[in-house]
Amino acid sequence: MTSLNLPTFIATHVTGRAESLLAADLAAHRLSLQQRIEGAAVLVIGGAGTIGSSFIQALLPYRPGRLYVADTNENGLTELTRTLRSTHGLYVPSDYRPYPIDFGSPVFAKLLAQEGPFDIVANFAAHKHVRSEKDHYSIEAMIRNNAILAKGLLGQLAASPPKHFFCVSTDKAANPANVMGASKKLMEEVILAYARQMPISTARFANVAFSNGSLPDGFLQRLMKRQPLSSPLDVRRYFVSPAEAGELCLLACILGQPGDIFFPKLEASEMKSFSDIGTALLHELGYEPDYCASEDEARAKAALLGRDSKAWPVYYFPSDTSGEKLYEEFYTAEEQPDWGRFEALGVISGRPAYSLSEIDALFAGLERLFQSPRLDKEAVVELLQGMVPGFHHVEKGKGLDERM
Numbered sequence: 222m223t224s225l226n227l228p229t230f231i232a233t234h235v236t237g238r239a240e241s242l243l244a245a246d247l248a249a250h251r252l253s254l255q256q257r258i259e260g261a262a263v264l265v266i267g268g269a270g271t272i273g274s275s276f277i278q279a280l281l282p283y284r285p286g287r288l289y290v291a292d293t294n295e296n297g298l299t300e301l302t303r304t305l306r307s308t309h310g311l312y313v314p315s316d317y318r319p320y321p322i323d324f325g326s327p328v329f330a331k332l333l334a335q336e337g338p339f340d341i342v343a344n345f346a347a348h349k350h351v352r353s354e355k356d357h358y359s360i361e362a363m364i365r366n367n368a369i370l371a372k373g374l375l376g377q378l379a380a381s382p383p384k385h386f387f388c389v390s391t392d393k394a395a396n397p398a399n400v401m402g403a404s405k406k407l408m409e410e411v412i413l414a415y416a417r418q419m420p421i422s423t424a425r426f427a428n429v430a431f432s433n434g435s436l437p438d439g440f441l442q443r444l445m446k447r448q449p450l451s452s453p454l455d456v457r458r459y460f461v462s463p464a465e466a467g468e469l470c471l472l473a474c475i476l477g478q479p480g481d482i483f484f485p486k487l488e489a490s491e492m493k494s495f496s497d498i499g500t501a502l503l504h505e506l507g508y509e510p511d512y513c514a515s516e517d518e519a520r521a522k523a524a525l526l527g528r529d530s531k532a533w534p535v536y537y538f539p540s541d542t543s544g545e546k547l548y549e550e551f552y553t554a555e556e557q558p559d560w561g562r563f564e565a566l567g568v569i570s571g572r573p574a575y576s577l578s579e580i581d582a583l584f585a586g587l588e589r590l591f592q593s594p595r596l597d598k599e600a601v602v603e604l605l606q607g608m609v610p611g612f613h614h615v616e617k618g619k620g621l622d623e624r625m
Contacts, residue, residue: 225441225506227431228462234501235430235437235460235493242461242485243468245564250476257385257475258283258341264333264383265290266324266374267345269297271432272389274304275467276343276474278311287316289336291329292346295321297433325370330377338381343474344374344388347405349434354400357596364601367404368411369584375415382419387474388412390423390482392459395550398615403605406612407583413480413573414580422477423571425484425551427459429466436495440502447526449519450503450510450533451625452495453540459487459549472566480571484551486560492549496537508533516625536625553611574610583608 232239241247247254258280267273268290274297277290292298298319305313322329324346348363371388378386390409393402412421431437440450461469465485473483500510511532513519522534551567552558558567575583590596590604602614 225502228464230502230505231430231460231462234505235498236462236465237491238462241468242465242487242565243472246472246566247468249564250472254471254475255283258285260284260286261340261384262287262338263289263341263343264337264339265343265345266292267347268292268319268343269294269301270345271429271463272466272470273343273345274301275429275463276345276470277301277305277467278308279464279467279471281305281312284312285314285341287339288314288318289332289339290317290319291322291324291332292319293321293323324374325365333377339383341385341474342378342383342387343470344371344386345470346370347389348401349391355598357598357601360400360598360601361591361596363401364404364407364587367401368407369587371408372411372580372584375411375419375421379415379418384420385474385477386412386419386421387470387477388421388423389470390425392425392427392484392549392551394425395553395556396611396613397609398613400602400605400614403609403612403614406609407605409482409571410573410575410609411580413571414575414577416480416571416573417577420477420479422473422479422481422483424470424473425482426466426469427461427485427487427549430460430462430498432463432466437498437502440499444502444506444533447523449513449516449523449625450499450535451516451519452499452537454494454496454537456540457492457494457549459485459492461485469566472563477568478570480573482552482556482569482571484558484567484569486565486567496535499535499537503533503535507531510535512537519625555610 263285265273265277268277269292298321302319348366391405394406394409397403397406412423415421436452443450503510509532511534513534513536516536519534519536552569556569558569560567562568606612
């Protein structure tokens, strides 16, 4: 198998951009970023993931004074530290502390109270997969992580607010078709309510190419394990590189006004299908796709792959699982983006639908439902449809965990 330069492959075959989408905006606002970050105390939650770690790498050249990173993924934190320490010329503050801590835990509350206040707080901790929507157990865990714990974090910070607070959202929060998107839209409503008390912003953005756990990243795993590639044929997505994702979040965090929702300016013609990326990856590595008519056929052919095989089994199929939108959108018909503030970013000046007291009441309703002995997925979806603007759940009776 030919060696792969992943950043080059992403630039050539996924984003189609040799230069960062955010290059002009970063150059135009370099001084403002430097002034607001240099010497600052920074806390990054969920910093071991693809977007969180990319945010950290985008932040460090501006020389913050302290950097604390909290994430439940201990191995991810180890790799983050190795990456930072191994990158030539990358500044890492002397007070750098990665902690394998759950941001909803009493230990985290103690850290926040004793090591704070922080000037910049960025939260990337999230359930991000539509596949996490299985039943009421997985849905409750998703809503707790994406919305309830985010609300709790803001409550803790309210006594001594940071100068900049950022919480990552998703394009799937615009007219959500799944519980993941609805939970992120609910998170947006929480931060908009708290925007009256602290400078807080968020970003909806495209798929991050080859991010941890993504389908393209799964292609690399399948190749290493000599297993077939599999993806829907008809799902098209916008993509940004990991570096662009970190830069986007940095600009939104540091330059956003309270309640701002950022998104990348991308054209519909830039969307890619996962099957096209899979095929391009095979060609890059010297293989030809061997198209199969079923998962069974693909698995059987993969089991017979020889070391000199030039054909790789793939199974591409029409999407048939719950919660999948065939297209992406960053804003709704009711939202009016500002297209002029940044070269490559649109900004929605978010308007809170709920007051803090109304948010408290909504979350109390969620907690009552979670305590019900008759709790099921349909009951949670029904409650969310009354809480989340534009939520129309797409239920097909089959989840991604039933696919390869």
